[in-house]
Amino acid sequence: MLVSLGAIGFGLVFGWLLGLYDFPPEKRPAAMAALISATVASGGVMAWLVGVAAAAPFPIATLVALWVHTQWRTELRKRHPKSNDS
Amino acid sequence: MLQEAAQPAAEVATMLQKIGAGAFGAVVGWYVYYINRWRKDDVQLSDIVTLIGAIGGAAVLALFPERTDLFGAYGIGLATGFFLYFFILVILVNKAPGFSSAWFLDGRAPKLTDTEVTTVGHGMERRDRIES
Numbered sequence: 001m002l003v004s005l006g007a008i009g010f011g012l013v014f015g016w017l018l019g020l021y022d023f024p025p026e027k028r029p030a031a032m033a034a035l036i037s038a039t040v041a042s043g044g045v046m047a048w049l050v051g052v053a054a055a056a057p058f059p060i061a062t063l064v065a066l067w068v069h070t071q072w073r074t075e076l077r078k079r080h081p082k083s084n085d086s
Numbered sequence: 087m088l089q090e091a092a093q094p095a096a097e098v099a100t101m102l103q104k105i106g107a108g109a110f111g112a113v114v115g116w117y118v119y120y121i122n123r124w125r126k127d128d129v130q131l132s133d134i135v136t137l138i139g140a141i142g143g144a145a146v147l148a149l150f151p152e153r154t155d156l157f158g159a160y161g162i163g164l165a166t167g168f169f170l171y172f173f174i175l176v177i178l179v180n181k182a183p184g185f186s187s188a189w190f191l192d193g194r195a196p197k198l199t200d201t202e203v204t205t206v207g208h209g210m211e212r213r214d215r216i217e218s
Contacts, residue, residue, distance in 0.1 A: 005158055013115065016172075076190060079187070
């Protein structure tokens with residue numbers, strides 16, 4: 001149980017850090033491939049560290065944190081547009 | 087639970103050890119957010135991979151072996167310290183006069199008044215060293 005909670009903790013931090021990765025629209029395919037690769041690789045490492053069953057919450061926590069972070073930043077950009085933004 | 091049963095007796099952690107591992111993780115998590123906050127350039131994917139290596143790397147595994155409760159407690163503490171820093175930062179930014187949550191996007195801050203100077207992040211250095 002504690003190991004699974006730890007995997008959730010790792011996933012939340014990892015997902016939040018992934019949310020910091022800002023990329024221009026023209027680089028979206030390459031960036032998405034890099035993000036997915038990083039997530040799959042880290043998920044594999046986590047499964048190796050704590051076992052497949054205990055690591056199952058890791059990708060879910062990663063996606064939740066990534067989604068929350070992205071939504072938060074999107075909302076901030078809506079509320080506080082730059083003065084030179086069109 | 088099955089994992090706990092499968093652990094050798096020597097690897098079953100006491101409550102104090104779990105608290106210690108969690109506290110250690112909290113310090114690391116706090117510092118991870120601190121490093122992320124003060125980075126000079128835009129974030130690169132390689133930075134994130136390096137950071138993940140640091141927080142879940144060999145040194146940590148030497149302290150907290152994989153598949154043990156200690157490793158789990160470390161992960162919980164890591165997230166606690168990381169998000170505690172973030173939530174305190176949100177509160178402080180929203181309470182600080184002239185600041186808004188736009189600071190999180192691009193560091194927007196109010197202009198200095200006539201009696202204020204910037205120390206460019208050297209808040210604990212001596213004033214004469216900053217001015218020289």
